[in-house]
Amino acid sequence: xxxxxxxxxxxxxxxxxxxxxxxxxxxxxxxxxxxxxxxxxxxxxxxxxxxxxxxxxxxxxxxxxxxxxxxxxxxxxxxxxxxxxxxxxxxxxxxxxxxxxxxxxxxxxxxxxxxxxxxxxxxxxxxxxxxxxxxx
Amino acid sequence: xxxxxxxxxxxxxxxxxxxxxxxxxxxxxxxxxxxxxxxxxxxxxxxxxxxxxxxxxxxxxxxxxxxxxxxxxxxxxxxxxxxxxxxxxxxxxxxxxxxxxxxxxxxxxxxxxxxxxxxxxxxxxxxxxxxxxxxxxxxxxxxxxxxxxxxxxxxxxxxxxxxxxxxxxxxxxxxxxxxxxxxxxxxxxxxxxxxxxxxxxxxxxxxxxxxxxxxxxxxxxxxxxxxxxxxxxxxxxxxxxxxxxxxxxxxxx
Numbered sequence: 001x002x003x004x005x006x007x008x009x010x011x012x013x014x015x016x017x018x019x020x021x022x023x024x025x026x027x028x029x030x031x032x033x034x035x036x037x038x039x040x041x042x043x044x045x046x047x048x049x050x051x052x053x054x055x056x057x058x059x060x061x062x063x064x065x066x067x068x069x070x071x072x073x074x075x076x077x078x079x080x081x082x083x084x085x086x087x088x089x090x091x092x093x094x095x096x097x098x099x100x101x102x103x104x105x106x107x108x109x110x111x112x113x114x115x116x117x118x119x120x121x122x123x124x125x126x127x128x129x130x131x132x133x134x135x136x
Numbered sequence: 137x138x139x140x141x142x143x144x145x146x147x148x149x150x151x152x153x154x155x156x157x158x159x160x161x162x163x164x165x166x167x168x169x170x171x172x173x174x175x176x177x178x179x180x181x182x183x184x185x186x187x188x189x190x191x192x193x194x195x196x197x198x199x200x201x202x203x204x205x206x207x208x209x210x211x212x213x214x215x216x217x218x219x220x221x222x223x224x225x226x227x228x229x230x231x232x233x234x235x236x237x238x239x240x241x242x243x244x245x246x247x248x249x250x251x252x253x254x255x256x257x258x259x260x261x262x263x264x265x266x267x268x269x270x271x272x273x274x275x276x277x278x279x280x281x282x283x284x285x286x287x288x289x290x291x292x293x294x295x296x297x298x299x300x301x302x303x304x305x306x307x308x309x310x311x312x313x314x315x316x317x318x319x320x321x322x323x324x325x326x327x328x329x330x331x332x333x334x335x336x337x338x339x340x341x342x343x344x345x346x347x348x349x350x351x352x353x354x355x356x357x358x359x360x361x362x363x364x365x366x367x368x369x370x371x372x373x374x375x376x377x378x379x380x381x382x383x384x385x386x387x388x389x
Contacts, residue, residue: 002311002314002339005339007335007368007369007371007372008367008368008369010363011338011339011363012360041318042318042319045311045314045315045318045339046340047179047318047340047342047359048318048321049342049360050359
């Protein structure tokens, strides 16, 4: 299935955040090789150069590293993974809070809604793959 | 940017210089001094409103129409019957004989084109679950279009010209077609796609060209760069670029 994209953000950034999420959720384990550009581009139905650009973003963040012509691998540096996970989680919460405030929900109400929502604790979204062992 | 450089780019697979084309019965030329240079190894969107000259341009490149003025070079050579062998062309409408079976078409293509990859064509027809024993007249319009696209993409050409490849097929087949284009991506070949379905096509494009009336280049560039710079998708930019403004009177009173 080709990936879906929104029209406000550059496609390569959307691809980067999707792959970042997959790495943080442990779909790809530390030191595991990710599929080659062409295969990822094919799966997503995006231009290979766009996919390449997205992978470069993740390399610059230190989440991926390349071994010459062999391919790209997930970093083994736990601190990079932890830091990146922390950033993604903060961004997610930030979006939630912003949207809530736009709807006029107060801080107290928001906290209450989150507690009532329940079930959230069961899903280890964007967790540290080192901590929960991943689910690849 | 590759479309509008004055200097010749080295690896151009297609060069159009000052192309002019008029049709009898139309006051304005469909193409008025159209120029472009298209590099190798790119997937390019030729995007414009109905009647802007997209298909005319494609037909000039394939030699189905003759330009009033101007030159076309394909892979460095002036356009001729010989350069046609380098081009794999998907026309807007299907041109196959209705009495033929898909199987006969395969043989026809294999005999006609040296670069036709029979195994690839069979694989793609299988993936699309098309019965090769079926007669074309028994197939739906969309299925015929799929067959045609398979035949076109199964050639190992230098230049693929796909005129509205996704307009007539269902969304699932659209996805398959886009993946087929990506999957056959070859650094030596260039794919030019004309369409007005920009939202669907834009993730697979390297570069794009918005063509206005008279073949005027309204906006062109590397898709990722332009999207980043303008903070908008090509689909949104297209709507802005070609907006028609209805006046209140047009709705009567």
